Amino acid sequence: MPVTPRITHIALHVSDIDACIAFYRDFCGMAVIHERHSAHQTIAWMAEPDRETDFIFVLMNGGRDLDLPDNDYRHFGFALESREAVDRIADRADKAGCLVWAPRDEPFPVGYYCGMRDPNGNYVEFSYGQPLGPGAEDFARLQRTD
Structure with missing residues (x-):
């Protein structure tokens, strides 16, 4: 049986992750549902309420x-x-x-x-x-x- 792909996320490299988190929270009603930090990388998953397992934005620092x-x-x-x-x-x-x-x-x-x-x-x-x-x-x- 063929598998039909389904979109689950979009990943964005951003220059100011805190400003982008605030934007998507304040204008789009999204919330951070997962966040992790390493020595050089911060990654935040954001989703609309009740869509946390359906579709998310993945924001990563280090972009332009x-x-x-x-x-x-x-x-x-x-x-x-x-x-x-x-x-x-x-x-x-x-x-x-x-x-x-x-x-x-x-x-x-x-x-x-x-x-x-x-x-x-x-x-x-x-x-x-x-x-x-x-x-x-x-x-x-x-x-x-x-």
Whole structure:
């Protein structure tokens, strides 16, 4: 029987692991679920609540900052429960000086989203209206009835 791979984690080398941990905790609601230190290496596993065995970010010190242009759309995507939630997090990011993409609407399946830069330069998107994450079943149902 063939084995179907399943994504479990993304590993990132970052220049300031403490700043990245704080970012993903404060903006993404993730928590450190494992941390280890050696003479030259710190590794932290971060997960969303109740997803600790499903999908994690592995953060490792020793990386270099990224310098992505604003029109580079590689990113990590997080779903939110409403357009208002996207607006609120965009406002927080703007005040923190890390907003890259102001809230905007795009045709299905993209939806309403904004983007920010984490302390290492990775882009992070927060969206509402995609057929992924919170409310995905509602959007799938709407697409079938249109």
